[in-house]
Amino acid sequence: MFFKSQKFARKEKHQIVEETLNKKNQKLVSDQSDKEFSKEFQEINSRIDGVTSALTQLITENGEFQRQVMRQFHIINARMENQEVEKIxxxxxxxxxxxxNKTEEILKNPQQMNIIAKELSRLGGGTVKEITKRIMFSIINxxxxxLYSWEGQKGKQKFKxxxxxxxxxxxxxxxxxTxxxxxxxxxxxLREWLVRAKFRRVQSNSQPDDAADL
Structure with a gap:
């Protein structure tokens, strides 16, 4: 009976040792797996960072290219607009x-109306009267x-x-x-300028139009 107890005790001790060793081995394997996983994770992160950096650089370069294209587009567009304005x-x-009659046809186009109005507005003048006179002198002789009056008085055509x-x-x-x-x-x-058109025409042989109207 005593020997059986010793045998059982040795067997139980052996099992405990084996279990302890197994746990240690499992822990070693687990630690090794954790280290390998951590290493792989770092490598993946490094690759992601590299891709992100490359994409950022590509976007930056592409953005600069787009800005250059847009600058050139605006320059070309401005030149075309200037040519169009000059033509009009x-x-x-x-x-x-x-x-x-030709002018009336052109002005039926709202875009061309706006272009011409913008150009005429740049003729300058400090008052409504002054800028109106400058515009009239520049657009019609x-x-x-x-041949016109604002309301069409005295058999003239209606400018309005x-x-x-x-x-x-x-x-x-x-x-x-203004x-x-x-x-x-x-x-x-504008009305006053039209009224004085005939007088300015008569006086034009001796002095410039703008001086005759002052």
């Missing part, structure tokens, strides 16, 4: 009724202007029915100094 503005000054009249009002309002002007404010000097 060549219709002035109006010299006869045929020119009036006295020979043609004398022309898109040209709307153009002048728009141009005056696009000038920073942007708050009412239609009445603009029509008054």
């Amino acid at each position: 503005m060549n219709i002035f000054p109006i010299r006869n009724l045929n020119d009036i 006295n020979e043609t202007a004398q 029915d022309l898109l040209l009249g709307k153009l002048i009002i728009k141009a005056v309002r696009l000038n920073e100094k 942007k708050e002007a009412s239609e009445a404010d603009i029509i008054k000097p």
Whole structure:
């Protein structure tokens, strides 16, 4: 009985030792696996960082390329717009009724109306009267202007029915100094300028148009 107990005790001790060794081996394997996993994880992170860096550089380079393309586009577009403006503005000054008809056709296009109005607004002037006179002098000669009055008085043609009249009002309002002007404010000097067209034509042989109207 005693020997059996010793044998059982040795067997139990042996099992405990084996279990302890197994646990140690499992722990070693687990630690090794953790280290390998950690190493692999670091490698993956490193690769991701590399890809991210490459993508960032690519986006930056692509962004700069796009900016260069857009700059060139704006330069080309500006040149084309300048050429278009110059072409449109060549219709002035109006010299006869045929020119009036051509101008009216051009002004039916809202975009061209805006382009011309913007250009005319740059003629300058400190007051509504001054800028209105400058615009009128630049767009129509006295020979043609004398055929019109604002309301069509004395058998003349009505200037107010022309898109040209709307153009002048728009141009005056696009000038920073006269942007708050009412239609009445603009029509008054415009009307006066038309009334004096015949007088300026008569005087044009002895002095410039702008001096005759001062």
